Amino acid sequence: MKTLAWEHHALQLLDQTRLPGEERYLCCTRWQEVRDAIRILAVRGAPAIGVAAAYAMVLAARDIAADEPDKTQFEIRLAEAGRGLDGARPTAVNLHWAVQQQMNLARRALSSHTVAETVELLEQGACTIERDDAEMDRRIGRYGAGELGKSRQPLTILTHCNAGALATAGIGTALGVIRTLHSQGLVRQVYADETRPLLQGARLTVTELMDDHIPVTLITDNMAAWVMKTKGIDAVVVGADRIAANGDTANKIGTYGVAVLARAHNVPFYVAAPASTFDLTIPDGAAIPIEERNHDEVRSLGGIVATRPDVDVFNPAFDVTPHDYITGIITEKGVIHHPDDAILATFFRKEG
Structure with missing residues (x-):
């Protein structure tokens, strides 16, 4: 595809x-x-x-x-x-x-x-x-594999939503990292969150990984904490839709929760995204506009009504992960460790 x-x-x-x-x-x-x-x-x-x-x-x-x-x-x-x-x-x-x-x-x-x-x-x-x-996807994959694969031991990775080939013109950002690791024999297992409300993880990430014969297990979004506690997750790798000047990162709704859980379980949390995803005109995540989508995406699933049709719904498409929850941002220009406004300013000044 x-x-x-x-x-x-x-x-x-x-x-x-x-x-x-x-x-x-x-x-x-x-x-x-x-x-x-x-x-x-x-x-x-x-x-x-x-x-x-x-x-x-x-x-x-x-x-x-x-x-x-x-x-x-x-x-x-x-x-x-x-x-x-x-x-x-x-x-x-x-x-x-x-x-x-x-x-x-x-x-x-x-x-x-x-x-x-x-x-x-x-x-x-x-x-x-x-x-x-x-x-850029290929370069992100190489930098990410170099960062995560230092031990040269196969990894168990959790990802959220779909940041793969279906989200880019190449091999993907987060899944580009996973694909590159897999090509080096360094992926033991990938756990993919289903990702409500449109199931991009279940429909898209699972499809991509299975087609590439990368071992993947699907979980519901509310299983991530237990999986981190019991399945030996070595790292979380996700994509991004916008990154503020201080490193706060907007991604598909549920990502912030995964980052909080990763912090609680001492699991490194990485964001993979090209430099074009950074918006240095906004100071922090509070300035990122958050799209709210049709409420029927939550009231029903696959055409099957799941609740009362007149119930009020809050359906943000994205959330924002604070920069201090992020171990590193993997870009096509290198890995930005523990991002904040000073580190990002220095990084882009060097690259500029």
Whole structure:
């Protein structure tokens, strides 16, 4: 299965809401179709959303260029499309990052190129973002395997949600680390939280790991504490949707609870994410917008009603893990140990 593919000026998106039962692709020829796919989680995972958004900007640019606007109108209308995309998932910063990358490219191109040439450059830019994402996954995997695999003993790892190939354009972030460890014979067992309310762990992570013949055991979210106490968990590895300047990290709801449990059981807790997931414009996790989703996602499961249809529901899609619960953030540029605002500022100053 391939998360997405750019073919014949259209974006093919694997509809992840239908997995594992059905492998179906959505053919998106307009940017609004990509926006809607992002909203309903047909494509999800911060890096994959970013790549999809980059291609959506190409679709928007082609549509706008067909009206033969002047450069000023082209830029105005492209920015409007970018804002429409940006609002599809407010927590995942890679979406905003990709839209801004494409807008910045468009503005530079328009200074010396025609509108038609700018559209072609945007397509090249999206392809570059996709290639770069796949390479970042490989590098995250190598750094993560080097960090976790120091003992050269097979590990038992717990993960939450899905930060795998289905969430990126490559081998995944958290699952990229696990895949790299597995290739070195260093994975004894992976425990995958089911991840309410849409079961990304059960539907997606389990599917990926089983397809790659990586030993995986599925658990419900409320079993993580007992598994840490009784199953010898060596490390937790999760992904991220946005990381603040002090290292506070937003990820799928339930991640914060896993981090608290890891602290209680002296289990190292790692976040795997590319540098594009950091939002250094916000000081801490309190400033991260948290998306709240449809309440029926909790009232029912798989179409089966689980409670009273009129009960009040609180359904945040993400929570924020404070930086002092994080052992390290694994990036494509290295591992940031015990992140805080000073350490992150130094890290990005060196890398910048």
